[in-house]
Amino acid sequence: MLPREESGESTLRVVDVAVRFGGLTALSGVSLDVAPGEIVGVIGPNGAGKTTLFNVVCGFVRPDAGEISWRGHSLARVRTHRLAGLGIARTLQGVGLFPGLSVLENVMIGAEPRARARFATTLLGLPRSDRDERALRAAALAALGRLDVAEVASRAPGTLPYPVQKRVALARALVAEPALLLLDEPASGLGSADMKGLAEVIAELKGDMAVMLVEHHMDFVTGVCDRVVVLDFGRVIATGSPAEIQADPRVLEAYLGFETSERAAEREIREPEPGRA
Amino acid sequence: MHRFLDLTLNGVSSGMIYAAVALALVLIWRATRIVNFAQGAMLMFTTFIASWAIDRTGSYVVGFVVALAAGLVIGAIAERVLVRPVEGGPPLNAVIVTLGLLVLLEALAGMIWGNIPRSFPPAFTIRGFDVGGSRLLFSPFDLFTVGAVLVVAVGLGLFFTRTNLGLRLRASAFDPEVSRLLGVRVSRMLTLGWALAAAAGSLAGVLVAPAVELGPTNFDVVLVYGFTAAVLGGLDSPTGAVTGGVVLGLVLSYVSGYESSALVPLASLVLLIAVLMVRPGGLFSHAAARRV
Known part of the structure; x- marks a missing residue:
C-alpha cells in the first residue's frame, strides 16, 4: 500500500498564531504540531488561552496572525461546517447536546x-x-x-x-470517525471512576486518530497523553512528555498548583490565613 | 344544538387558518428567534400572485400551487437578503427589518395591483352541507381548508421528525454553533426554514382570502390572530401552534355567535392575556428551561 500524503507528517500544524480581543492578547506566537495517532494535552491556568486555541482551530475565532494547516492545507478560509467533512471533530466544554x-x-x-x-x-x-x-x-x-x-x-x-x-x-x-478529535475539558464534572473510564476510552482511540485535549486534571492528562503543551498568558511555555512537564520546576510552580518550598514560605509571610487578621 | 354545531365547525375551520399562520411564525421563531411581523404581508403578496395566476390560467389548482411556490421563494429571499445581516444581532434590529418588509410589501402590492380589495375564489362552494334536511354553515370549502392545513402540518411534522434534512433543521434551531461543528450548513438550514414557513403562511393566505377579500392591508388582522394562536401554543411548538389556532378559532367563533362579532378582537386579546398570566410559556411549554 502506498503511503498516504499525510502519513508520517503532522496532521494539524499551528504556527505563530496570535489572537487579540481588543487590548487583551489571548494567544501570541503559539506553535504546535499534532502527529497522526498522537494524543496531545494542552494545559494551563484559567485564561491561558486553551479554549481560544481550540476556537481558532475550528474556525470560531480568526487569528490575527499565524497559520493553521491541516494535512498541508491552510484552514484560514475553511468555514466551520466543513471541518467535520475534513475529519476534524470537536466536543465542547460542558456537553453541548x-x-x-x-x-x-x-x-x-x-x-x-x-x-x-x-x-x-x-x-x-x-x-x-x-x-x-x-x-x-x-x-x-x-x-x-x-x-x-x-x-x-x-x-x-x-x-x-x-x-x-x-x-x-x-x-x-x-x-464521524475523525482523524483529529479536539476534546475541550472532557473530564470536567466527572468523578474519579468516570474519569478512569474516560481515560480508557481515549487510550483505545490511540492510533485510530489524533487527539488534542484541554484539561485541568493533571493526573488525567499525564495518564493519557503522549505529549503535553503548557500555555500561560497566551504563550507556550513548555512542551514535552508528561514526565518532562511534571519535572519542569516552572510548570510545577506556576501551573500545577504544586509549590516549591521557597514559594510556599514566601506566601505564608505575605498572606496571613483569612480569619486570623 | 344546531347553532352550537355550526359555531364549532366554523371555529375549527377558521382556527385552521390561524394555525397555518401560527405555524409560519413558530417555524421562524424556533429557527432564528425572530418574530416575523412581515408574515401577514408575505402571505398577502403570495395570494395576489395566486390571484394573478388564476386570472391568467383560469385554474384554481395552478393558483394554489403558485401561491405555495411563491411562498417558498419569498421566504428564502427574505432570509438571504434582508434577515441574514441582522441575524445574531440585537433583537430590535430584526423587528425593524421585518416591519420594514411589511411596509414595503404592502406598498408594492398597492402599486402593482391597486388598493381596492378584490374578490378571491374559494376552491369549492361556500354553500354549507345539507345534513338531515337542515343546512350547516360548514361548507365543502371549509372542509378543504381543514384538510389542506392538516396535510401541510402533518407533512411538516413528518419532514422534521423523519428525514435527515429535518433533523439537521431542528439541530440548527437548537444550537447553530454545535451544528456547524457537526458539519451542518446552518445558513442553508435557516434559508430553508424561512422558505417552509412562508409557504405555510401562503397557504393561509389562499384559504382566508375568500372571506376577507384580497387587498394590501386586508390580511393584517390574520397576522394578529396567527400571533395569538402561536403564543397560545407556546411559540416554540409546531403542535402547539396548530392546537392554539383551533382553540382560538373556537373561542372567537363562540364569542361572535353567542355575543357579538364586535367583541371578537377583544376576546382574542383577553385570551392572549389570560394564557400569558396562567402559563407564560404557552399551553405547550415544556417544564425544562431552554436557553434562548
Whole structure:
C-alpha cells in the first residue's frame, strides 16, 4: 500500500498564531504540531488561552496572525461546517447536546458528514432513503455502544446524569470517525471512576486518530497523553512528555498548583490565613 | 344544538387558518428567534400572485400551487437578503427589518395591483352541507381548508421528525454553533426554514382570502390572530401552534355567535392575556428551561 500524503507528517500544524480581543492578547506566537495517532494535552491556568486555541482551530475565532494547516492545507478560509467533512471533530466544554433531540438523533447528526461521503441522496439534501437511514442509525448506535451508553438511545439528553451526557457527546464526535478529535475539558464534572473510564476510552482511540485535549486534571492528562503543551498568558511555555512537564520546576510552580518550598514560605509571610487578621 | 354545531365547525375551520399562520411564525421563531411581523404581508403578496395566476390560467389548482411556490421563494429571499445581516444581532434590529418588509410589501402590492380589495375564489362552494334536511354553515370549502392545513402540518411534522434534512433543521434551531461543528450548513438550514414557513403562511393566505377579500392591508388582522394562536401554543411548538389556532378559532367563533362579532378582537386579546398570566410559556411549554 502506498503511503498516504499525510502519513508520517503532522496532521494539524499551528504556527505563530496570535489572537487579540481588543487590548487583551489571548494567544501570541503559539506553535504546535499534532502527529497522526498522537494524543496531545494542552494545559494551563484559567485564561491561558486553551479554549481560544481550540476556537481558532475550528474556525470560531480568526487569528490575527499565524497559520493553521491541516494535512498541508491552510484552514484560514475553511468555514466551520466543513471541518467535520475534513475529519476534524470537536466536543465542547460542558456537553453541548441538542436538548430537543433524542440521544440517538444527536449522534445521528454527527454521523452525517461520513454518510454524506457515501450516499448521493444526502448530498443532494433529499429525504433519506431507508438504506441511508438504517446506515446512519446503525453507525450512531455503534458509537453509543462503544461508549457503553447504547441503552439510553431513545432518551432525551436532559434526563440523563451528567457523566452519561458527556459520553453521549463523545460518541457524537466519534461517530464521524475523525482523524483529529479536539476534546475541550472532557473530564470536567466527572468523578474519579468516570474519569478512569474516560481515560480508557481515549487510550483505545490511540492510533485510530489524533487527539488534542484541554484539561485541568493533571493526573488525567499525564495518564493519557503522549505529549503535553503548557500555555500561560497566551504563550507556550513548555512542551514535552508528561514526565518532562511534571519535572519542569516552572510548570510545577506556576501551573500545577504544586509549590516549591521557597514559594510556599514566601506566601505564608505575605498572606496571613483569612480569619486570623 | 344546531347553532352550537355550526359555531364549532366554523371555529375549527377558521382556527385552521390561524394555525397555518401560527405555524409560519413558530417555524421562524424556533429557527432564528425572530418574530416575523412581515408574515401577514408575505402571505398577502403570495395570494395576489395566486390571484394573478388564476386570472391568467383560469385554474384554481395552478393558483394554489403558485401561491405555495411563491411562498417558498419569498421566504428564502427574505432570509438571504434582508434577515441574514441582522441575524445574531440585537433583537430590535430584526423587528425593524421585518416591519420594514411589511411596509414595503404592502406598498408594492398597492402599486402593482391597486388598493381596492378584490374578490378571491374559494376552491369549492361556500354553500354549507345539507345534513338531515337542515343546512350547516360548514361548507365543502371549509372542509378543504381543514384538510389542506392538516396535510401541510402533518407533512411538516413528518419532514422534521423523519428525514435527515429535518433533523439537521431542528439541530440548527437548537444550537447553530454545535451544528456547524457537526458539519451542518446552518445558513442553508435557516434559508430553508424561512422558505417552509412562508409557504405555510401562503397557504393561509389562499384559504382566508375568500372571506376577507384580497387587498394590501386586508390580511393584517390574520397576522394578529396567527400571533395569538402561536403564543397560545407556546411559540416554540409546531403542535402547539396548530392546537392554539383551533382553540382560538373556537373561542372567537363562540364569542361572535353567542355575543357579538364586535367583541371578537377583544376576546382574542383577553385570551392572549389570560394564557400569558396562567402559563407564560404557552399551553405547550415544556417544564425544562431552554436557553434562548
